[in-house]
Amino acid sequence: MKSIITNADSFFLKSQKWHHEFVALRNILLPFQLQETIKWGWPCYMLHEKNVVLMHGFKHYCALLFFKGALLNNADGLLIQQTPNVQASRQIRFTNLSEIIQLKKQITKHIKEAIEVEQAGLTLAPKPTNAFAIPVEFDELLKQNNALQKAFHALTPGRQRAYLLYFAQAKQSATRLKRIQKYLPYILAGKGLHDVTP
Incomplete structure (x- = not known):
C-alpha cells in the first residue's frame, strides 16, 4: 500500500x-x-x-x-x-x-x-456553457424530457460544463449513453458530477 x-x-x-x-x-x-x-x-x-x-x-x-x-x-x-x-x-x-x-x-x-x-487578483472568465458541444445523445434526451432540461439548466455553469465534458469524452455512442443514463438521477436531483460518488 x-x-x-x-x-x-x-x-x-x-x-x-x-x-x-x-x-x-x-x-x-x-x-x-x-x-x-x-x-x-x-x-x-x-x-x-x-x-x-x-x-x-x-x-x-x-x-x-x-x-x-x-x-x-x-x-x-x-x-x-x-x-x-x-x-x-x-x-x-x-x-x-x-x-x-x-x-x-x-x-x-x-x-x-x-x-x-x-x-493583482486577475482571473480568467470561464468559457460560457454554450461554447461546449452537447453530445447528440444528451441533446436528444434534453429535447424529449422537460424535467431534465429544466434541471440541467438550473445547475451552475461549472456543473453543466463538467457533465458535458464528461459525456463528450466517451468515443462511442453506447458509452456516452451509459454515462448519461448513470448520471440522469443526479442531474434531476440538482447535483453536479463531482458532488456524487455513484
Whole structure:
C-alpha cells in the first residue's frame, strides 16, 4: 500500500522518477517565498492561500503547472495548454534535468509573472456553457424530457460544463449513453458530477 505524502520535504525525499528534476524546480521556486504544501499528491506553491504553481510528473515528462497560465505572457512558447478544454492552466514540460538548467531564466520569469497575476487578483472568465458541444445523445434526451432540461439548466455553469465534458469524452455512442443514463438521477436531483460518488 502506497503511503500518502502530506509533507513537501517527505515528497522530495521519497520521489524516485524525476527526482533530480523536481529538486531543481524546487530550488528555483523556494526563493519566491511562496507557501509550499502538498495538493493532489504533488508539491503546490501558494500565495495567500491561492494556488500559483503545481509541480507534477507523468510517464514521459514532468511539469510546472501554472494555475492562471493563460494570463501569462507566452512569447517564449513554453506554456502548453494540455487539452483544448483546459481554460486557465498551462504547463511547462521537461524531459530531463538539463532542460530545467537551460530554461532557468525563463522559468523564473514565468513564476514571477504568475505571482504578479495573483497579487493583482486577475482571473480568467470561464468559457460560457454554450461554447461546449452537447453530445447528440444528451441533446436528444434534453429535447424529449422537460424535467431534465429544466434541471440541467438550473445547475451552475461549472456543473453543466463538467457533465458535458464528461459525456463528450466517451468515443462511442453506447458509452456516452451509459454515462448519461448513470448520471440522469443526479442531474434531476440538482447535483453536479463531482458532488456524487455513484
